[in-house]
Amino acid sequence: MADVFPATTIDREIPMKRLAFAMPLFVLAACQPDAAERELSQAPAAAATAMPSDAELLEQGEYLVKIAGCNDCHTPGYMQAAGGVPKDRWLVGNPLGFHGPWGTTFAANLRMKAAEMDEAGWIKYTGELHTRPMMPDFAVRAMRETDRVAIYRFIRSLGPVGEPAPAYLPPGQAPTAPYVEMVLPPAPEGAAAAAAPAPAAG
Numbered sequence: 001m002a003d004v005f006p007a008t009t010i011d012r013e014i015p016m017k018r019l020a021f022a023m024p025l026f027v028l029a030a031c032q033p034d035a036a037e038r039e040l041s042q043a044p045a046a047a048a049t050a051m052p053s054d055a056e057l058l059e060q061g062e063y064l065v066k067i068a069g070c071n072d073c074h075t076p077g078y079m080q081a082a083g084g085v086p087k088d089r090w091l092v093g094n095p096l097g098f099h100g101p102w103g104t105t106f107a108a109n110l111r112m113k114a115a116e117m118d119e120a121g122w123i124k125y126t127g128e129l130h131t132r133p134m135m136p137d138f139a140v141r142a143m144r145e146t147d148r149v150a151i152y153r154f155i156r157s158l159g160p161v162g163e164p165a166p167a168y169l170p171p172g173q174a175p176t177a178p179y180v181e182m183v184l185p186p187a188p189e190g191a192a193a194a195a196a197p198a199p200a201a202g
């Protein structure tokens with residue numbers, strides 16, 4: 001019969017030390033996500049950068065045209081009808097002029113404008129748009145490219161119709177009715193004198 005020796009203190013300490021060394025490795029392994037988990041975590045980011053579908057772009061374009069005020073100027077009678085103008089009459093340009101120090105401007109027929117260029121041309125055109133009042137060109141330039149694509153897709157879906165808006169009239173050329181007169185407020189007192197050139201010496 002083999003002798004049974006009681007375990008010494010050293011014998012008990014060695015397995016404990018090995019266990020203490022191995023525990024962090026088990027914890028570290030448990031904290032590492034597997035491939036499936038990594039794919040799931042990356043899916044929302046990929047979805048966020050995906051281009052909307054054609055149907056989604058059309059819906060977004062119609063929404064932007066309505067809430068950005070495009071119809072207010074580019075659709076005749078839209079403001080007077082509180083938005084109650086049929087969609088097939090949207091964005092056909094407006095004979096109502098806006099007359100001010102810049103001359104007289106007319107809201108363009110956007111359906112004809114969009115038909116003149118492809119999508120890339122529209123993105124370049126709207127991204128560099130600089131025009132005269134009353135058009136808020138700065139707001140168009142500030143739009144995301146996907147928003148401008150959506151507006152283009154929606155306008156193209158309506159199809160070209162109507163006639164070009166009246167041509168721009170330079171300052172000093174009187175417009176014919178109908179037009180809105182934009183009268184600037186008077187200059188503050190003393191501003192005219194401050195702006196006047198000083199008399200020449202001599």
